[in-house]
Amino acid sequence: MSRLVFAFMWLAHFLPLAALAAIGSFAGSALFWLIPERRKVTRINLGLCFPAMDARRREKLARAHFRAFVHAFLDRGVLWWASPGRIQRLVRLEGMEHLKSLQGKRVILFAPHFVGFEAALQRLSMESPMAGMYSRQKDPFFERVMYAGRSRFGLQLAPRQAGIRKALRAIQSGALYYYLPDMDFGPKGAVFVPFFGVPAATVIGLSYIARTTGASVVPCVTRMLPRGGYVATLYPAWSSFPSGDDAADARRMNAFIEERVLEMPEQYHWLHKRFKTRPEGEPKFY
Numbered sequence: 443m444s445r446l447v448f449a450f451m452w453l454a455h456f457l458p459l460a461a462l463a464a465i466g467s468f469a470g471s472a473l474f475w476l477i478p479e480r481r482k483v484t485r486i487n488l489g490l491c492f493p494a495m496d497a498r499r500r501e502k503l504a505r506a507h508f509r510a511f512v513h514a515f516l517d518r519g520v521l522w523w524a525s526p527g528r529i530q531r532l533v534r535l536e537g538m539e540h541l542k543s544l545q546g547k548r549v550i551l552f553a554p555h556f557v558g559f560e561a562a563l564q565r566l567s568m569e570s571p572m573a574g575m576y577s578r579q580k581d582p583f584f585e586r587v588m589y590a591g592r593s594r595f596g597l598q599l600a601p602r603q604a605g606i607r608k609a610l611r612a613i614q615s616g617a618l619y620y621y622l623p624d625m626d627f628g629p630k631g632a633v634f635v636p637f638f639g640v641p642a643a644t645v646i647g648l649s650y651i652a653r654t655t656g657a658s659v660v661p662c663v664t665r666m667l668p669r670g671g672y673v674a675t676l677y678p679a680w681s682s683f684p685s686g687d688d689a690a691d692a693r694r695m696n697a698f699i700e701e702r703v704l705e706m707p708e709q710y711h712w713l714h715k716r717f718k719t720r721p722e723g724e725p726k727f728y
Contacts, residue, residue, distance in 0.1 A: 444584045455519030459532065459670025462520070466513025474508040484508070484712045486727055491638035492707075506708035514557035514666060521564040522591025533565035533664075537676035540660055541570075541618075544679060548657035550619045551676075552648060554699045555711035558664035562674035563592065563620050566662075573598035573612035574620035602627075606651065613655045620662075623648050624699055625711075626718045634721050635693040638700060643719035649684040649691040659683050663702050666709055 454462060474481055484507060488500045495503075520532055541549065551566070553559050566572055576592070578601050579585040593599055598617060600608040613619045623645045626632075631650075632643040652659050661677040684691050703710045717727050 444581050444587075448584075448587055451516060451519035452523055454516060455523050459520075462516055463513055463668070463670045466516040467509040469516070470509035470512035471505065473512055474505050480713045481508075483715055483728060487712045487714075487716055490640050490717060490727065491703075503708055504712070507710075507712050510557045510666060510709050511711075511713060514560070517670075518560055518591065521560060522587070522594065526568060526595075529565060529568065532670075533561045533672045533674055535562075535565060535569075535674050535676070537678075538569075540676045540678050544658055544660070548613050548616070548655050549679075550613065550621050550648065550652055550655075550657045550659050551662045552659050552695070553620055553622050553662045553664070554624050554702060555622055555714065556664055556666075556702070556706070556709045557711065558666045558672045558674070558709065559622060560592070561666075561672040562662055562664040563597070564595065565672075565674060566618065566620070567595040567597040571596065571598075571615075571617040572620055573600075573609065573617040575600055575602045575609065575622075577602050606647065609651060610655055613651065613657050619651070619657070621648065621651070623695070624716075625714055626716055629719050632719070633689045633692050635689055635696055637696045637716065638703075640717055641721055641724075642696065642717055644692040644696060646688040646692055648695055649688050653684045661698060665706055 454465065457465075481504070484504045485500070488495075488504055492500060517532075521529060524532075553562065563572070563574065574597060576588070576599050579588065589599060598612050609619060626643050627645055629643055631647065632645045634641040635644050636642070637644070648659065651657065658679040660679050662674060663677070664672050664674045666672055683694070715728050720726055
């Protein structure tokens with residue numbers, strides 16, 4: 443099945459961006475009904491994070507998220523196989539002065555899971571030496587294609603399951619480290635802090651890596667544009683981070699994500715079971 447999907451993505455990457463957006467939107471609307479488990483997860487997440495929102499509005503938001511997610515997935519064909527010039531036109535970088543001001547210093551790019559995160563990763567890897575983690579895939583063919591596509595401009599990749607040592611070495615070598623820590627990886631190495639008012643198991647890796655390497659943390663958030671294309675925004679490096687209090691740092695990270703989610707709620711990764719790990723004695727949500 444994955445071979446057919448990637449064959450379609452390869453053919454589709456020759457199309458104009460507006461056509462890819464239309465196809466992605468249509469496919470996302472269909473998959474909303476074809477993947478009941480993820481539809482349920484999305485509805486639960488939105489209900490937990492936006493309890494005051496009208497139910498019909500939340501349902502509309504859930505469907506919009508599926509459309510945005512599939513659109514972004516289809517755009518990976520452009521990111522993985524198109525010419526460098528087309529990728530430069532596809533992804534606009536803003537706030538690069540914040541990186542330039544840190545030239546010669548170690549940097550972690552804190553990138554929350556918005557649907558366009560892969561666009562920023564690929565575009566930035568054309569500008570500077572980059573490194574990052576990825577999750578091993580059940581389908582070996584999917585993993586090979588993804589790895590080749592992401593690393594085509596020299597991005598250093600290591601599986602998340604291999605641990606943090608390669609990340610530390612990459613940062614110490616001068617590579618920009620693209621880090622997406624806002625997922626529920628279980629209770630190990632995590633603290634419970636609020637995310638939209640709900641206790642969420644939040645990894646303390648951002649604090650740990652910054653403290654261990656002395657790296658500055660520069661947030662990087664990517665917005666998908668309605669008719670195709672992306673804007674990756676780099677924010678000023680965080681001051682007083684890490685603070686020495688891992689829970690406070692995790693809360694700061696979540697608060698920053700909350701602010702960006704409110705700017706484009708349909709583009710956050712609601713398909714993920716963000717509240718899978720619960721504090722002891724609390725019932726499960728999923």
